[in-house]
Amino acid sequence: MKKQLLTLALLYTLPLCAQQADYPVRGVDITAVKLTDSFWLPRIRVNHTVTIPASFARCESTGRVKNFEMAAAKEGKFCTKYPFDDTDIYKTIEGAAYSMAVTPDKKMDAYVDSLITIVAKAQEPDGYLYTARTIDPAHPHDWAGPERWVREHELSHELYNSGHMFEAASAHYLATGKRNFLDVALKNADLLVLTFGPGKRGVAPGHEVVEMGLVRLYRITGKKEYLQLARFFIDERGKRQYNPKSRNQWENGKYWQDQEPVVNQSEAVGHAVRAMYLYAAMADIAALDGDTAYLHAIDRIWDNMATKKIYVQGGIGAIPDGERFGENYELPNATAYNETCAAIGNAFWNVRMFQLHGDAKYVDMLEKVLYNGLISGVGLDGKSFFYTNAMQIRNGVHHHSMEPGRSGWFECSCCPTNMARFLPSLPGYIYAQKARDVYVNLFISSTANIQVEKQKVKIVQTNNYPWNGDLRFNIEPAAATEFTLKLRVPGWARQEAIPGGLYHFRDQDQHKVVIKVNGQPVDYQLEQGYAVIKRKWNKKDVVEMQLPMDTHEVLADNKIKDDIGKVAIQRGPLMYCAEWKDNNGRTSNLILPATLQPEERKDLLNGIVVLKGEGKSVNVDVQQQQVNTTSRQITLIPYYAWANRGEGEMNVWFPAKIADIDILAQ
Incomplete structure (x- = not known):
């Protein structure tokens, strides 16, 4: 398979048509990074061998493929539930493209081509x-409206479908060099350019993503009309008339992030996935157009999200009604929503924010999301999923959820297909560059082949992260080369539980992270969260960094009412939870021990480090009507791994001490 020396995923290196302005920091392309680690590589392989094929199979069995076949024949009846079901095919093709870029697969390649033929x-x-309209234009889907785009702001998702098609077609072209899907996308994009814009039709897309897709096409073609249209769609927000005093999210426009012009916004609001796609697109345009108004707006919004609207495991979108952000500090545990797609969107946005600012806090946030509230969304088998990611389960019940446990598919199956497209793009998030600055952002064993001012440099990263904090980097330039290595020193290794300070470690003792070059400690400067090491590098240079893998009690800001008097547990980048399977069937009655000891368990959940200690359980003797506490060994597992052994109780937050007991009658 032909591999393009072009960017994949969302990290930009060498676009076909160079722009005058772009992100100051560029990601290293996924085709230049070969993973060797034991944490992410198996997941990406399972995504290739299980998740993507299963997703394609379900697109066929559920009628998603049939919808395209009927549209081509102009006869039949739309046979799935939602007008955006087309995107499940697009997103899975996108995932297959990324995956094939690093793992050539002739069978998958041929199947994708067959699907593209059907789509075309x-x-x-x-x-x-x-x-949803083309099959029978006289009787379109109920959400579609009688004519094209008349309900785009609300329900039709016509531009949302286009956006995901643009993303998928761009990935497919860059991975394979084939134009068969790209030409379909460009034809659709050209129709949008003819239809929308100043003096033409105006609309603020109801579900953002077309803006991101248009930017992708602009990067490939250099056609400025695509970039201009992306900006037009964003700038149409805030022009509709709403009741600003209404607390109803649809009546005040916040559900669509349409309550005011984007440059005036300062709070993360509304449907969380839509919001993430909007803010990511604003970052793109801020970079490409040098738009400081967009930049200042997303800076304000990011700060609001990070300091007031994110769960301790990186989940966002707390409120089930509207899959949306709540008010500041509104982060209930029992009904937490935390859609998997929102976590993926948050990863997209934080990568872009890092590329704009070069600040490690965005990668700290990315890491928090990646290792916790994002990969929790897919089971270890690669074919069972969460739409929502709970913070606590009592008596085996999700209070609001779309599923009692993990499911293989959903009627609204955006999350499984989003996961299929996200995971294979991960290698592109590990390293980044800005001229002679080389950033090491994620600690994933890998070999990266990069160029520093035309000089070839290989970096071999070896570790057992996230279980162990001993990191090693072999620097292998083709010839002695001077450049600046910027190693991220994670916030959690500097006593920051999460960027922004919404959560903090109870223990605030700081230990300076030691970094050695060729066995000798170096006195480094810390700049924007990076240890800066500038020198002339030679072929056998070795950098070592040891991160303190302490176990921390995490406390929440007292404004988060649900977490007052409670603690959560973090070790390294991982949040931990108690699950019924390890704790005599219950977790809602546990009081944690004063100390928890790590224990490696290669036999459990594909290999994890558990935390164990002697704590207590609160027990009720129903017959005697007595309450007592019993000493009990408590076991915690990484949050991402829960719900892989059946359904039952789970808790992230635990009472720091018993203050009172609610008496419940049955």
Whole structure:
């Protein structure tokens, strides 16, 4: 398979048509990074061998593929539930493209081409592609409206479908060099350029993502109309008339992030996935157009999210009604929503924020999301998923959830297909560059082949992260080369539980992270969260960094009412939880021990480090009507690994001490 020396995923290196302005920091392309680690590589392999094929199979069995076939034939009846079901095919193709870029697969390649042929036949002559209308234009989907785009702001998702198609077609072209899907996307994009814009039709897309997709096409083609249209869609926000005093999210416009012009916004609001895609697109345009108003807006919004609206495991979108952000500090545990797609969108946004600012706090946030509230969304088998990611389960019940446990698919199956496209792009998040500055952002065993001012440099990273904090980097330039190595010193290794300070470690003792070059400690400067080491590097240079893998009690800001008097547990980048399977069937009655000891368990949940200690359980003798506490060994597992052994109780937050007991009658 032909590999392009072009960017994949969301990290930009060498676009086909160079722009005058762009992100100051660029990601290293996924094709230049080969993973060797035991944590992420198995997951990416399972994604290739299990998740993507299962996703394609479910697109067929549920009728998603049939919708395109009927659209091509112009007969039949739309046979799935939502008009955005087309995107499940697009997102899975995108994931397959990323995966094939590093793992060539002739069978998958041929199957993807066959799907693209079906998609292309469903496209109308002028470029319109939306099976929910094309199958039977006289009787379109109820959400679609009688004519094209008349309900785009609310329910139709026509531009949302286009956006995911643009993302997928761009990935497929860059991974394979084939134009078969790209040409379909460009034809649709050209129709949008003819239809929308100043003096034409105006709309603030109801579900953002077309803006991101148009930027992707602009990077490939250099066609400025695509970038201009992306900006137009964003700038249309805040023009509709709403009741600003209403607390109803639809009546005040916040559900769509449409309550005021984006440059005036300062709070993360509304549907969390839509919000993430909007803020990511604003970051793109801030970089490409040098737009400081966009930049200042997303800086304000990020600060609001990080300091007031994020769960301790990186989840966002607390409120089930509208899959949305709540008010400041509104982070209930029993009903936490935390959609998997929102976690993925948050990763997209934080990567872009890092590329704009070069600040490690965005990578700290990315890491928190990656290792906790994002990969919790897919089971260890690669084919069972969470739509929502709970913070506590009592008596085996999700209080609001779409599923009692993990599911293989959903009627609204955006999360499984989003996971399929995200995971294979991960190698592109590990390293980044800015001229002679080389950033090491994520600690994933790998070999990276990069160029520093035309000089080839290989970096071999070896570790057993996230279980162990001993990191080693072999620096192997083709010839002696001067550049600055910037090693991220994670916030959690500097006593910061999460960027922004919404949560903090009870223990505030700081230990300076020791870094050695060729066995000798170096006196480094810490700049924006990075240890800066500038020198002339030679072929056999070795850098070592040891991160303190202490176990910490995490406390929440007292404004988060649900977490007052409670503690959560973090070790390294991982949040931990108690699950029923390890704790005599219950977790809601546990009081944690004063100390927890790590224990490696290669036999458990694909290999993890558990935390164990002698704590207590609160027990009720129903017959005697007595309450007592009993000493009990308590075992915690990484949050991401829960719900892989059946359904039952789970807790992230635990009472620091018993203050009172609620008496419940049955």
